[in-house]
Amino acid sequence: MPSEYRYVAIDENDRSLSVATGTPPTPGPGELLIDVAAAGLNRADLLQRAGLYPPPPDASPLMGLEVAGTVIAVGPEVNGWAVGDAVCALTHGGGYASHAVAPVGQCLPIPRDFSMGEAASLPEALLTVWHNLFQRAGLKAGEKVLIHGGASGIGTLGVRICKVLGAEVYTTAGTAEKCEALTSLGATVAFNYREQDFEAELTELGLNNQINVILDMVGGDFVQKNINVAAPEGRLVSIAFIRGFEAQLNLAPLLMKRLTLTGSTLRAQSFAQKAVMVEEIMTTVYPHLESGAIRPVVDTVFPLEEVERAHARMQEGTHMGKIILQL
Structure with a gap:
């Protein structure tokens, strides 16, 4: 066990963050104990x-939902993993700690030639993209997908996965530089939502009523626009509501186009x-991760002791890809 x-830790009074010391966790049945090299930030x-x-109630009270590192202990009822294995995991x-436990079913091998920071960028975004776009929305090769929040960790990885798996990808982001980067990742068009109305732009491109799947983490006034641009039998999936949980909607297209509106959170x-x-x-x-065809975008790496700065960067919303804590 680690020494x-x-x-x-979060200060209960002012919600400030600091690095503390304590007793390390121990792996239970079906769990790995990981010596953490890097941890990913999430909103x-x-x-x-x-x-x-x-x-x-059954979760650790500490922050941090994804890590990469080395297995240093294996709990009972674990097969296929051994001490010394490199691993990235959804915790x-x-x-946000030097050591973390993870259920073995949420552990993945680190792809070839990936840094620990890149590996720590994978678990939360991979599972979120896969569940919502492919399991829940049933995205297929040849379909058109619109991914909002394209510059986020989920968005950047989602654009690349969808492109490699054969979808035609459209996305939104907040600056021209981010939009340019997203087209280099495989988006057919990236719309700057601060300067462009994505509904109007898609209509001008002849794509109104042609978007098969939409992944939305924005909410608010984007919801009506999503409904308007969706294709018949379109599937709209919400995973966050940065612009608000409430919106005034005309739901007539829901009936006329036979749309599916759904949503999820991964942690639940x-x-x-x-x-x-x-x-x-x-x-x-994973074969595309191993080949290098899909690779996460890492924005910034902060030492664990600079976690306040890492949170500030995420709060600003100027980042592109994942923000990482390095231990």
Whole structure:
């Protein structure tokens, strides 16, 4: 077991962050203990820090949903993993730490030639993209997909996965530079939402009523526009509502076009559901990670002690890809 355990604590009074020391976790049945080299930031971490996204009762109270590192202990009932293996994993909290446990069904091998920072960028985005676009929305090769928030960790990886798996990708982002980067990742067109109305732009391109699948983390006034541009039998999936949970909607197109409106959060799903996602990702996506055809975008790497700066960068919304904590 590790001799030292460091983790990020939240001050209950002012919600500031600091690195503390304590007793390391131990792996239970079906779990790995990971010596963490890097941890990925997610917007859910900011919400948890603010007290707006409490962890499930059985989860670690610490922030951090994804890590990469080396297996240093294996719990009972674990097969296929050994001490010394390189691993990236979706944790059940507790990733902002020098050591973390993860259910074995949520652990993935680190793809060839990936840095620990790149590997830590994978688990949350991979499972979110796979579940929502492919399991829930049933995206198929040849279909048109619109991904909002294209410059996020989920968005950048989603654009690349969809392109490699044969979809025609459209996306939105907040600057011309981000839009240019997204077209280099494989988007057919990236719309600058600060200067362009994506509904009007798609209509001008002759693509109104032709978008088969939409992944939306924006919400608010984007919801009506999504409904308007969706193709008959279109599937619209919401995973966040950055512009608000409420919107005034005309739902007539829902009937006329036979649309499906759905949504999900990853953390609320069971270990068994996430294990199925991992199995399908290993079959369908991992060969493209191993070949280098799909690679995450890392924006910035901060030492664990600079976690406040890392959170500030995410809060600003100027990043492109994943923000990483390095240990």
